[in-house]
Amino acid sequence: MKQTLKILVVDDNEVDRMAVRDALTKAGVQMELFEVSNGNDAFSALSTTAYDCVFFDYRLPDQHGLTFIQQLRSSKIKVPSVVLTAQEDEQITVQLIKAGTTDYLSKSKISPEMLVQVLRSAIRIYWAETQAALVNQQLRESHEQLIRKNQELERQQQQIQMQNFKLLEVSQLKSHFLATMSHELRTPMNAIIGFSQILFRSKFGQLTHQQADMVERILNNGKHLLMLVNEVLDFSKLEAGRLDLKAEIFDISKVINLAVSEMRSLADAKNLSLLVQTDLQNTLVFNDPVRIKQILINLLSNAIKFTESGEIWVEVKELSASRVTIVVRDTGIGIAPRDFKRIFEAFRQVDQTITRKYPGTGLGLAIIDSLVRMMGGKIFLDSKLGSGSMFKIELPRQIRLFTEAADAPDVQLDGDDIFSSAKNPHHSSSKTR
The missing domain is CATH 3.30.565.10 (Histidine kinase-like ATPase, C-terminal domain)
Incomplete structure (x- = not known):
């Protein structure tokens, strides 16, 4: 470990604190080592200073080691922690790990090699858990964003669906209107065309050249208008699916x-x-x-x-x-x-x-x-x-x-x-x- 590490040792036994200090020193760890003898002092130190790792005795004079870990968690103080036990107890170990302890080590096994190994492992596990927690947080935020976006999309889809219903209704009304008006327009147009044709018959009198020209214009424009009306009628029938x-x-x-x-x-x-x-x-x-x-x-x-x-x-x-x-x-x-x-x-x-x-x-x-x-x-x-x-x-x-x-x-x-x-x-x- 090349960087200087801030390490806190929490133990009421000065001999045990010295054993940890000597083992880390012999292992060549570059560090700033801080020592306290009880849980309250440790909590105060961790509340004001960021440490790279903390070693603490399972049995502190003012509180249980499990209580100490739970106190850190409830205060949202995050730090790699290694509990030092006087005796190997698997049940205690499981409880500590569940409570949030990174690793544990029996005081009887403290040596430079073992302590460095546990220190490195604790720091790696802590950073891996931190990164995993960060990724999980990002995933949760992304998931929440997706939920909000999906809700917004659903709302927009509902609006679009309502607009489509309105447009469909308007289209149906338009088609009905076009069909109705086309029928209404065809009746007078047929009358105009019919009467124009009648005027050309000789039995109703001979038209002058100017009159014939005007009647022919009426007839031709009437036919053209009727063709336009028929187009609108045919289209309205096609659009409504009623043309067979x-x-x-x-x-x-x-x-x-x-x-x-x-x-x-x-x-x-x-x-x-x-x-x-x-x-x-x-x-x-x-x-x-x-x-x-x-x-x-x-x-x-x-x-x-x-x-x-x-x-x-x-x-x-x-x-x-x-x-x-x-x-x-x-x-x-x-x-x-x-x-x-x-x-x-x-x-x-x-x-x-x-x-x-x-x-x-x-x-x-x-x-x-x-x-x-x-x-x-x-x-x-x-x-x-x-x-x-x-x-x-x-x-x-x-x-x-x-x-x-x-x-x-x-x-x-x-x-x-x-x-x-x-x-x-x-x-x-x-x-x-």
Whole structure:
């Protein structure tokens, strides 16, 4: 031991104190040795001075050694302690160790070697216990912090859950409101469109050019507003899970051509070429023709809206006997890669400002995405700014209706089904402009 140790010896027998002092000196321990003869003086010394170790007699004149150790513990005085016993008594030893004594040594075995060994052992055990106690204290504090943090997290989770419930309630109210208002708005809009169409009939009198132009504007704006209202209604139904597909067997090429013909006037107004190409071995599918037409009209509407010059192509072809694909390409302004996912979000538009050049609800692509997923299909986007966009939709030839009755017939449209030669005995490939 190279450092100087402060050692306290507590014993009423001067000979025993001398034996300890001589043994430590012969062992070469660098120390400051202090001696007292009773427990009260020892307690006073330990209360004011920090010692590296204390040797004390088991039987002090004023108190029992066990009482002395308990007094130190109750006063929270911590020091390595070695009790010196006149006789070896295992029971006494166990009691002292339990009370907090670091080690013990029989006075009959005091020697330089033994005393140094016990001294080193006592100091090491004391510091090991001190470090362990420190670690345990840190663990307890960490555990308490974790408990407090968990309680705070639970409180925050409860708040978030309450907020989610409120948001869910608001969302349900919003969906109900949108559905109700959409129904309420459709009635007067249908009346406006109907009366506008009636005004064009010759039996109600010939309109002047200016009157006809104004009525046509009313009719076109009424149709546009009705389309926006229908989008909101469809979205509210999709969001509430109340929109069902009404599937039937139909000729998909006819539905495609019908949708294109409805949108051709808008393309012609912007001097855009609108091309259609159908390449199907079998044009019959089992799907919802109204929703297929809606998907295509929304895609064509976007293509026409965002294309100032050039062409728009619609291509329908087979991927396999059980899947078909519909592709709509344009030469419009294109879409930046960072916006690919965002444009399929509800109410999301690339330009969100009120002064944006291209108006709309921002629901068209969100509705398309939801309908395609309901049909068990996939939608793909390929676009480049300034070069145009391509939307490709892959659909099963026969969709599955999860709400259909268990005994509904299973319609087969691929292979040797009954429709494979009824209407399309030959390969169908057409291109119209």
